[in-house]
Amino acid sequence: MSSLLTSVLVLLLVILEGLKTTGASCDCSALTCRCEGLSLTSIPQNLPTSITSLHVEYNNLTSLHMQDFLRYRNLSSLFLPDNRLFTIGSRAFYHLTNLTSIDLRWNKLTCLQTDTFVGLGSLRALNIDYNDIKSIEEGTFRECPRLVHLLLGSNRLASISPGSFTGLNQLELLDLFSNQITYIQPDTFSNLPQLKHLYLYQNGITHIHPDTFSHVSQLQLLSLFSNKIAEIQSGTFTDLPKLEELDLDFNHITNIQAGAFSNLPRLEYLGLGHNQMEILPLTICHELSSVPTLILNNNPWQCDCRIVSLNLHTQICGSCSPEIVNQITCTNPGGFQGQKLRDINVTVLNCTELGRPNSATGQQGHCPYSYVFNLLLSVILMET
Ligand SMILES: *[C@@H]1O[C@H](CO)[C@@H](O)[C@H](O)[C@H]1NC(C)=O
Ligand SMILES: *[C@@H]1O[C@H](CO)[C@@H](O)[C@H](O)[C@H]1NC(C)=O
Ligand SMILES: *[C@@H]1O[C@H](CO)[C@@H](O)[C@H](O)[C@H]1NC(C)=O
Ligand SMILES: *[C@@H]1O[C@H](CO)[C@@H](O)[C@H](O)[C@H]1NC(C)=O
Numbered sequence: 161m162s163s164l165l166t167s168v169l170v171l172l173l174v175i176l177e178g179l180k181t182t183g184a185s186c187d188c189s190a191l192t193c194r195c196e197g198l199s200l201t202s203i204p205q206n207l208p209t210s211i212t213s214l215h216v217e218y219n220n221l222t223s224l225h226m227q228d229f230l231r232y233r234n235l236s237s238l239f240l241p242d243n244r245l246f247t248i249g250s251r252a253f254y255h256l257t258n259l260t261s262i263d264l265r266w267n268k269l270t271c272l273q274t275d276t277f278v279g280l281g282s283l284r285a286l287n288i289d290y291n292d293i294k295s296i297e298e299g300t301f302r303e304c305p306r307l308v309h310l311l312l313g314s315n316r317l318a319s320i321s322p323g324s325f326t327g328l329n330q331l332e333l334l335d336l337f338s339n340q341i342t343y344i345q346p347d348t349f350s351n352l353p354q355l356k357h358l359y360l361y362q363n364g365i366t367h368i369h370p371d372t373f374s375h376v377s378q379l380q381l382l383s384l385f386s387n388k389i390a391e392i393q394s395g396t397f398t399d400l401p402k403l404e405e406l407d408l409d410f411n412h413i414t415n416i417q418a419g420a421f422s423n424l425p426r427l428e429y430l431g432l433g434h435n436q437m438e439i440l441p442l443t444i445c446h447e448l449s450s451v452p453t454l455i456l457n458n459n460p461w462q463c464d465c466r467i468v469s470l471n472l473h474t475q476i477c478g479s480c481s482p483e484i485v486n487q488i489t490c491t492n493p494g495g496f497q498g499q500k501l502r503d504i505n506v507t508v509l510n511c512t513e514l515g516r517p518n519s520a521t522g523q524q525g526h527c528p529y530s531y532v533f534n535l536l537l538s539v540i541l542m543e544t
């Protein structure tokens with residue numbers, strides 16, 4: 161009796177498993193099918209053709225092909241995260257002309273080809289975060305002119321060719337965080353006229369060419385933290401009339417050239433913390449004194465007279481706002497470690513090198529000794 165019951169149950173289980181893999185156990189309404197976690201190896205072909213939303217998360221899909229979606233032409237959202245997709249066949253989504261979003265996170269895709277996304281004329285959001293993409297062929301997104309959000313974070317991109325984002329005239333968000341990008345070619349973003357949010361954090365960028373962001377006039381947020389940028393050249397972040405947030409924390413910045421941050425009228429936040437600045441670039445005082453939030457913490461500030469660089473032309477010498485000076489916590493010389501610059505009596509700062517050109521940057525010094533001394537003094541007096 162009980163062994164018969166067991167056999168029946170086992171048989172039932174086997175049948176249920178069989179139904180699952182054919183997709184019969186997807187949970188469907190007229191407009192939505194949910195097929196999560198069913199060990200599916202292909203897109204079920206027995207679902208209502210009227211569906212506009214299809215969830216196939218947590219399955220065993222390894223590839224996608226055009227015939228998988230022939231029956232589901234009304235789809236507007238397609239969810240495919242957490243499968244094992246390593247390839248998407250040529251024109252796989254060709255018939256999904258009404259598709260507006262595809263979620264492909266946590267798969268194993270290694271490359272995107274020029275015909276992968278052909279036909280997706282309505283697509284607005286494409287999320288390919290957490291894959292293994294190493295390269296994007298030029299023109300890959302050309303057939304997706306309505307794309308607004310493109311997410312390619314946590315992949316293996318080492319470089320991006322300038323043609324990668326051609327045709328994305330409506331793109332507003334581009335996410336490239338946690339890739340292996342070391343260098344960005346100057347024209348890479350210049351054909352993205354609507355770009356507002358650009359995420360490039362956690363890459364290996366060492367150098368930014370001054371023209372890289374010069375045509376991205378709608379940019380509001382630029383995130384570059386955790387890269388390896390050593391110097392900000394003149395003109396790198398200039399004429400960005402809408403830029404509100406610029407994050408350069410956790411880089412290797414030692415120097416910022418004059419003119420690096422000019423004409424940023426809306427800038428509200430600039431992060432320069434956790435960098436390698438020893439000497440306060442006066443550019444910070446001149447170009448950024450009106451930025452409401454300017455972060456300068458955790459730089460190895462050298463608290464002697466060189467903290468205010470001597471190597472700038474007379475016409476741009478001027479005092480730094482107390483808000484900026486207040487953030488300078490000394491690292492060297494050892495005796496001042498951990499002290500705020502504003503708390504140190506200027507008479508004890510080591511000024512033996514004053515008056516000499518600063519050989520570190522190779523420029524001639526024009527700010528006279530007394531000027532710098534008075535500057536420091538005025539800052540300290542302002543505070544006391
Ligand atoms: C799906 O993947 C799981 C996890 O790796 C595995 O145990 C299972 O056998 C796979 N199922 C099929 C039908 O391939
Ligand atoms: C697809 O959507 C259109 C417009 O809503 C509708 O007329 C048509 O019947 C739908 N197709 C199917 C197969 O349900
Ligand atoms: C696609 O969308 C358009 C307009 O949004 C609609 O008229 C059409 O019926 C849709 N087609 C399908 C196949 O759903
Ligand atoms: C700074 O040091 C000088 C010389 O030791 C001293 O005369 C002066 O009072 C000090 N100033 C302050 C604000 O402590």
Ligand SMILES: *[C@@H]1O[C@H](CO)[C@@H](O)[C@H](O)[C@H]1NC(C)=O
Nearest residue numbers: 464465493509510511512513
């Ligand atoms: C002052 O700075 C000079 C040049 O950096 C250095 O050679 C000298 O030892 C310093 N003096 C003190 C007392 O720290």
